[in-house]
Amino acid sequence: MLKDFFGKSKYVTVERKSRPRRSSEVEESGREGKKEMPDDLWTKCKECKEIIFNKKLAENLKVCPNCGNHFRLTATERISLLIDEDKFEEYDADLEATNPLGFPNYEEKVEKYQRKTGLKDAVITGIGDINGHTVSLAALDSRFLMGSMNSVVGEKLTRAIERAIDQKLPLIIVAGGGGGARMYEGMLSLMQMAKTSAALKRLEQAGQLFISILTDPTYGGISASFASLGDINIAEPGAKIGFAGPRVIKQTINRDLPEGFQTAEFLLKYGMIDKVVKRSELKNILGKILNIHEMGSMRGETDA
Amino acid sequence: MPSSYLDFEKPLVELEEKVNELKSFMEEKDIDLTEELERLNKRAKVLQKEIFSSLEPWQILQIARHPERPTTLDYIELVCDEFIELHGDRQFSDDKALIGGIGRIGDLPVTVIGHQKGKTTKDNIERNFGMAHPEGYRKALRLMKQAEKFNRPIIALVNTPGAYPGVGAEERGQAEAIARNMMEMAGITVPIIVVIIGEGGSGGALGIGVGDKVLMLEYTYYSVCSPEACAAILWKDAKEAETAAKALKITVKDLMKLGIVDGVVPEPPGGAHKDYQLSAQLLREEILKEIKKLDKLNTEELLEIRYNKFRNMGQIKENSQKILSEL
Numbered sequence: 074m075l076k077d078f079f080g081k082s083k084y085v086t087v088e089r090k091s092r093p094r095r096s097s098e099v100e101e102s103g104r105e106g107k108k109e110m111p112d113d114l115w116t117k118c119k120e121c122k123e124i125i126f127n128k129k130l131a132e133n134l135k136v137c138p139n140c141g142n143h144f145r146l147t148a149t150e151r152i153s154l155l156i157d158e159d160k161f162e163e164y165d166a167d168l169e170a171t172n173p174l175g176f177p178n179y180e181e182k183v184e185k186y187q188r189k190t191g192l193k194d195a196v197i198t199g200i201g202d203i204n205g206h207t208v209s210l211a212a213l214d215s216r217f218l219m220g221s222m223n224s225v226v227g228e229k230l231t232r233a234i235e236r237a238i239d240q241k242l243p244l245i246i247v248a249g250g251g252g253g254a255r256m257y258e259g260m261l262s263l264m265q266m267a268k269t270s271a272a273l274k275r276l277e278q279a280g281q282l283f284i285s286i287l288t289d290p291t292y293g294g295i296s297a298s299f300a301s302l303g304d305i306n307i308a309e310p311g312a313k314i315g316f317a318g319p320r321v322i323k324q325t326i327n328r329d330l331p332e333g334f335q336t337a338e339f340l341l342k343y344g345m346i347d348k349v350v351k352r353s354e355l356k357n358i359l360g361k362i363l364n365i366h367e368m369g370s371m372r373g374e375t376d377a
Numbered sequence: 378m379p380s381s382y383l384d385f386e387k388p389l390v391e392l393e394e395k396v397n398e399l400k401s402f403m404e405e406k407d408i409d410l411t412e413e414l415e416r417l418n419k420r421a422k423v424l425q426k427e428i429f430s431s432l433e434p435w436q437i438l439q440i441a442r443h444p445e446r447p448t449t450l451d452y453i454e455l456v457c458d459e460f461i462e463l464h465g466d467r468q469f470s471d472d473k474a475l476i477g478g479i480g481r482i483g484d485l486p487v488t489v490i491g492h493q494k495g496k497t498t499k500d501n502i503e504r505n506f507g508m509a510h511p512e513g514y515r516k517a518l519r520l521m522k523q524a525e526k527f528n529r530p531i532i533a534l535v536n537t538p539g540a541y542p543g544v545g546a547e548e549r550g551q552a553e554a555i556a557r558n559m560m561e562m563a564g565i566t567v568p569i570i571v572v573i574i575g576e577g578g579s580g581g582a583l584g585i586g587v588g589d590k591v592l593m594l595e596y597t598y599y600s601v602c603s604p605e606a607c608a609a610i611l612w613k614d615a616k617e618a619e620t621a622a623k624a625l626k627i628t629v630k631d632l633m634k635l636g637i638v639d640g641v642v643p644e645p646p647g648g649a650h651k652d653y654q655l656s657a658q659l660l661r662e663e664i665l666k667e668i669k670k671l672d673k674l675n676t677e678e679l680l681e682i683r684y685n686k687f688r689n690m691g692q693i694k695e696n697s698q699k700i701l702s703e704l
Contacts, residue, residue: 116623173635173692174626215388224691231688254579256610259625260637263579263601264690267587270556270564271687278564294601296552297540297580302560316551317542318582335547344549 089243109311117301118142118374120311134352137315143291143309147190148214151247155356161201163230169193170258179375181255186217193223195250198233200242204360206367209237212247215290218337221252222294227265230299234272243282243363246298251292251313259346268297284359287314287337305344305362308337309355383439386647389428392421402567425646432596434622434631441575442538445650449476449491449534452574455657456664457482457489466515469549474505474541475513475585477520479529484670484684486685487589488524490517492536494575507576508541514584518558521565528675530568530668533585538603540581555584561684562587565685568671570664572642573597574649577627589683590667593629594660595644597633599637600627636690 121140130137131167134154135144144156149230152161172179187193196218201210203284211233212218222230230246237244276283285303287296297316300306308314315335323330333339350358352376380390382645396417403410431441440446453460460480465471477490492509495501517533524531562569562585569588576582577599593599608617609624631639642663644650671679 100557133657140518167696169694171694173694174624176624192578206638224693228691228693255599256607256625258692259635260599260603260632260636261581261691264637264687266556266580267559267583268690269586270559271684274560274563275684277560296582297555298559299556299585301550301553301556314552315547316555317547322542322544322547326544334544343550345550345553 092273117142121249141310141313141351143289145215145249147216148192148212148247151212152197152199152201152210154352155203155245155247155359156201157204160321161199161210163197163199164236164365165198165229166193168229169221172257172260173224174257174259176257176259182218182257184190188216190216192217194223194229195220195224196229198202198229200236202241203245203356203363206360208363209240209242209244210232210247211245212297215247215249215251218255218257218352219252219256219261220248220250220290221297222250222265222269222298223255223262224259224265226255227268230265230269231272234269237281238279239281241279241281243279243284244276245284245286245368246303247286247290248291250293250295250296251290251318253295253297255355260324263294266294268305269299270302273299282363284362286355287340288312290314292316292318301345305348305360306349307348307355308340309345310337310349310351314340323377326344381443381445382445383436385428385432385436385439388600389421389424389468392417392424396421422646429647433619434625434628435594435604435619437628438598438622440648441598443648443650444496446575447649447653448496449489449493449536449574451653452534452657452660453478453480453489453491455653456588458663459486460489463520464516466512467531468515469512472505472510472513472516473503474537475509475517477517478626479520479524482665484528485665486529487532488520489532489534489567491532491574492537492581494536495552505541507537507689508539509537509581510543510546511549511551512557513639514540514551514554515694517575517585518554518561521562521569525567528567530570530671531565531588533571533588535567535573535577535582535586535599536573536575537581538576539578540584544703550672552600553582558598559586559587563687566676566680567677568668570667570671572660572664573599573629573638576661578603587683587687589671589679589686590639592640592642592663593632593638594656595629597629598627598649599623599629599632600625615689 114127116130117124117129118137123139166257170183192214196211196213199213211230283303285300285306287300287308291300291314296314313335317328337349341349399414446601457480462478474493476493479488488523492507493504494507495504504547512514521531571586571588571591575597579602604621607621609615629638629641640658645655649656
């Protein structure tokens, strides 16, 4: 089963054209991707410098078989990883960015990343099953302008939260955005932080579960809004997570940063996340949490 | 010449100098030049109006960052008839860059929170240049919850270049503290008035920036990131900050058009630092007016309107017919 994990799309989409996946996407989506490789058969792991067959890397869920480094996943790959086969229905796939500020070259940038990723913007949202438990799911794609949050990402996430409230579903958001709030849409981007956080307040008031999954990289406006607000926050090993970027901090304090700073393990140590979970175990853990959660809500029903 | 004038104020400062020279000349030689003096004074006023009515975003940003601008504590002193500062987040420490307390404006009890900058270098180091740590945001939240419990409206005065980027801030969860505040502010059952009184620096500003009314003083800015940072990222040159300030749409005029800010609080001629009393008076009037309006709503209406206000922010294309040829 693992062998064909990334070989085919395991979910159906509504209104979104699927496109045959190129194996070079393995390279594009990984920060470890080495561009000067002569062909797209290999990838070099940035952590241990091991040369890995792309096929083998895909089989191993894009985790380095040598050192365990978790390469970045695309939103599509993430959904394939988490959702039961053919159990995903995408929503709001046609939402697209405008250029509300008339920012120089923004349309060209969006179009470039649309071509590159096959996505309209930096998030896929929908409803799907995880080990038989139906959830409202959103997955960010860090390839699309660093997975930054703009009006489209904020709106799709808010709708995913509202769907969870309306249909009484648990909510899972997989964050992975190094870009924070997207500069090109200015304050409209920043306000998506308030918008998604306000929607999560309503989810909380409705008594619904929110699991936040933090993957590499989660920074700025992403970490300082929905991604930090899970009832349960889970991170992938080694994922870089923080508010300010390490370069900015280093410049500000004029000192070297401690080793392992802003990694998932660092956040676990300081009490910011509940658990660091390996990619190969992620779906299983989510299934267990959803199961225990469901038992709780059923108990409530019988008591009433 | 005064040391702290801004470069675009130079013609005005020069004219004011002439007035002063003339005055002392008049006194020295005992000649009556009143008419000439009046003429010059009038010209100075016209010139000031001209300069300040057509400021570029970059120039407005300079006024917003002016070292002599009134701070949160200055406004509190002049707006409130009584104020008692309250300290600490009950978890780690007391952040001097984000202060708060309870007070009264006339017969209206209020909780006020706000970023606190310093005026001198020493003062600024103590206040960390108005850049708060997680404990600042958590103190603000504690005070806001208290305001909710005792039914006091909340006034949040925003004036920060951004939340502090440091090791301790990361260890103690800067991102979580800001996120939590936004989430909780969306549900607090008393009226919240947010006023940008100087710098509205990104997430650090928004961390106390969710409210029923978001107002900006006339010469302030509110931005997703500092124009300097934007310029460094996009144009690889911090000198392009002026261009970035324009492109980012950071002034109250632009932000009202984008539906992000509800209104403008006028400043005295030449900016708030020219007349603290008048600035505070204008702010006080605006705050009282808005709270009076919000007091007419019941809790359910208040929260519904607040939610929808932020819910509707953003611009998207939906069901677009546009097809990208390469897809």
